[in-house]
Amino acid sequence: MFEIKGLSVNYGGIEAVRDISLSVPEGAIVTLIGANGAGKSTTLRTIAGLVKPRAGKIEFMGEDITGKDPAYIVGKGITLVPEGRRIFPDLTVLENLKIGAYLRQDSIEEDIEWVYSLFPRLRERSWQYGGTLSGGEQQMLAVGRALMSKPKLMMMDEPSLGLAPLVVKDIFSIIEKINKEGVTILLIEQNANMALKIADIGYVMETGQITLSGKGSDLISDEGVRKAYLGG
Amino acid sequence: MADFFHQNLSYFLSGISVGGQYALIAIGYTMVYGILRLINFAHGDVFMCAGLMMVYLSSSLPFTISIPLVLILTVAIGFVIERVAYKPLRSAPRMSVMISAIGVSYLLQNAALYFTGGLAKVYPEIPVLSRSIVIWDATTRVVTLVTPFLTIILVVLLSMLIKHTKVGMAMCAVSRDFETSQLMGIRINRVISMTFMLGSLLAAVASLLYFTNYASVTPTSGSMPGLKAFVAAVFGGIGSIPGAVIGAFIIGICENIIKGGASIFGIPGSGWTTFSDAFTFAFLIVVLIVKPTGLFGEKSVDKV
Ligand SMILES: Nc1ncnc2c1ncn2[C@@H]1O[C@H](COP(=O)(O)OP(=O)(O)O)[C@@H](O)[C@H]1O
Ligand SMILES: [Mg+2]
Numbered sequence: 161m162f163e164i165k166g167l168s169v170n171y172g173g174i175e176a177v178r179d180i181s182l183s184v185p186e187g188a189i190v191t192l193i194g195a196n197g198a199g200k201s202t203t204l205r206t207i208a209g210l211v212k213p214r215a216g217k218i219e220f221m222g223e224d225i226t227g228k229d230p231a232y233i234v235g236k237g238i239t240l241v242p243e244g245r246r247i248f249p250d251l252t253v254l255e256n257l258k259i260g261a262y263l264r265q266d267s268i269e270e271d272i273e274w275v276y277s278l279f280p281r282l283r284e285r286s287w288q289y290g291g292t293l294s295g296g297e298q299q300m301l302a303v304g305r306a307l308m309s310k311p312k313l314m315m316m317d318e319p320s321l322g323l324a325p326l327v328v329k330d331i332f333s334i335i336e337k338i339n340k341e342g343v344t345i346l347l348i349e350q351n352a353n354m355a356l357k358i359a360d361i362g363y364v365m366e367t368g369q370i371t372l373s374g375k376g377s378d379l380i381s382d383e384g385v386r387k388a389y390l391g392g
Numbered sequence: 393m394a395d396f397f398h399q400n401l402s403y404f405l406s407g408i409s410v411g412g413q414y415a416l417i418a419i420g421y422t423m424v425y426g427i428l429r430l431i432n433f434a435h436g437d438v439f440m441c442a443g444l445m446m447v448y449l450s451s452s453l454p455f456t457i458s459i460p461l462v463l464i465l466t467v468a469i470g471f472v473i474e475r476v477a478y479k480p481l482r483s484a485p486r487m488s489v490m491i492s493a494i495g496v497s498y499l500l501q502n503a504a505l506y507f508t509g510g511l512a513k514v515y516p517e518i519p520v521l522s523r524s525i526v527i528w529d530a531t532t533r534v535v536t537l538v539t540p541f542l543t544i545i546l547v548v549l550l551s552m553l554i555k556h557t558k559v560g561m562a563m564c565a566v567s568r569d570f571e572t573s574q575l576m577g578i579r580i581n582r583v584i585s586m587t588f589m590l591g592s593l594l595a596a597v598a599s600l601l602y603f604t605n606y607a608s609v610t611p612t613s614g615s616m617p618g619l620k621a622f623v624a625a626v627f628g629g630i631g632s633i634p635g636a637v638i639g640a641f642i643i644g645i646c647e648n649i650i651k652g653g654a655s656i657f658g659i660p661g662s663g664w665t666t667f668s669d670a671f672t673f674a675f676l677i678v679v680l681i682v683k684p685t686g687l688f689g690e691k692s693v694d695k696v
Contacts, residue, residue, distance in 0.1 A: 210571060234577035246572040248565055259561055263577035309577065 411644025436618015
């Protein structure tokens with residue numbers, strides 16, 4: 161469904177991503193794990209169209225989408241829940257959801273209902289400004305906002321960052337639920353343990369390159385992965 | 393009290409009127425600042441160009457055509473300035489864009505100098521607006537009465553556009569966070585163009601009202617009202633539309649009260665008028681010292 165071939169990305173002279181290839185089958189949860197600075201965010205930002213790649217090819221449902229602008233890519237059904245959530249603090253919860261559906265011309269009422277049913281907390285806070293929400297609620301809103309574009313592929317950049325363990329558990333179970341409802345997931349995490357547990361396929365990224373890949377359950381028991389990312 | 397108000401009515405009236413004109417210009421400064429963090433130094437000159445275009449167009453066309461044409465052409469000028477002078481510098485340091493804005497300002501003034509030969513051009517008498525009327529013994533023009541109402545109507549329309557339309561929501565989003573806006577599918581360049589076009593449209597309306605009162609246009613006619621409107625925007629808290637409008641009315645009224653100082657405060661001498669401009673800028677300095685973020689300014693001026 162989604163495939164990257166030989167992707168390289170530079171920031172000025174710095175090579176942030178070097179010749180990586182990965183594929184995401186339809187309906188799967190795929191995770192990309194790796195230490196801070198490995199190039200995970202850069203990979204997602206390039207897919208989303210925020211950064212232009214130096215080389216390589218990005219294909220989505222048979223179409224070459226390399227170097228297209230973000231609006232085009234959202235329109236195709238790929239969305240990114242950005243690192244640090246980045247909700248709009250001076251728009252209300254409802255307005256944040258509506259702006260997630262910016263490109264859509266059809267009725268969005270049903271999807272607002274869907275998001276509210278996934279996150280009842282957001283319904284209660286519908287009229288509150290985004291900036292007044294707690295970290296966990298903001299993450300829910302960021303996910304809900306991304307869902308409003310009716311994505312086929314949802315990319316998430318470290319959704320567990322800075323959240324309490326209990327909240328992280330919630331978010332991960334919601335990710336699984338969203339996936340079961342038909343949205344393919346590409347998930348970046350430093351919290352490798354949690355990510356690999358729910359993932360069908362995992363990739364390990366180190367200093368801009370993919371060094372290891374395999375089934376989530378295989379990686380979790382891999383000696384090297386355990387040592388490097390799972391604390392022994 | 394009623395007597396005092398009665399005697400000085402003409403000053404209050406022109407204060408409210410000129411305040412409305414400043415408000416319409418100030419909105420352009422404040423909206424562009426809100427979205428690009430750029431002080432668009434060329435904005436006052438766009439206002440001047442609207443005035444000059446009216447002079448030339450109305451000499452051969454009826455007002456029913458020349459007025460809409462001036463509005464459209466001014467919007468086009470705003471659009472082109474952004475595309476040519478600011479858009480290519482989107483990822484350049486803010487100072488570069490600032491310098492580009494100053495360049496555009498001088499470019500417009502020089503173009504105007506070329507076309508006018510440096511002579512003051514007589515502004516056409518727009519029917520109805522230019523007509524003199526007497527209210528409560530004060531003689532004034534219809535435009536003085538129309539301006540505050542028209543200003544309020546336009547501000548209300550603008551607020552509705554921002555609050556209740558998709559474009560308005562996109563403007564809020566883009567002024568907060570370029571990147572996340574792009575992730576929502578918002579084409580930020582379109583939204584930025586739209587902002588410049590709206591600002592220019594309001595400046596064009598302001599020019600119709602302002603020059604009807606002042607009767608002539610020169611290449612530097614945009615500087616002073618532009619500067620005053622800018623001070624109003626800073627006073628109101630740059631980036632805030634209600635702030636700019638309230639700031640503009642306060643400055644317009646204060647300025648005219650000072651002009652009327654002789655009779656209002658019972659101080660003899662007519663030299664006060666000279667100080668009304670100085671007042672505005674002294675006021676700016678005080679605002680910047682006492683409350684740099686203005687009346688309704690954001691707490692943090694920088695983009696998150
Ligand atoms: N905007 C940027 N400009 C320059 N270098 C950057 C930028 N963003 C990230 N980098 C660099 O690219 C590398 C990869 O960063 P990133 O993709 O954010 O890693 P990760 O998400 O895995 O922590 C790092 O060395 C980082 O310093
Ligand atoms: Mg990252």
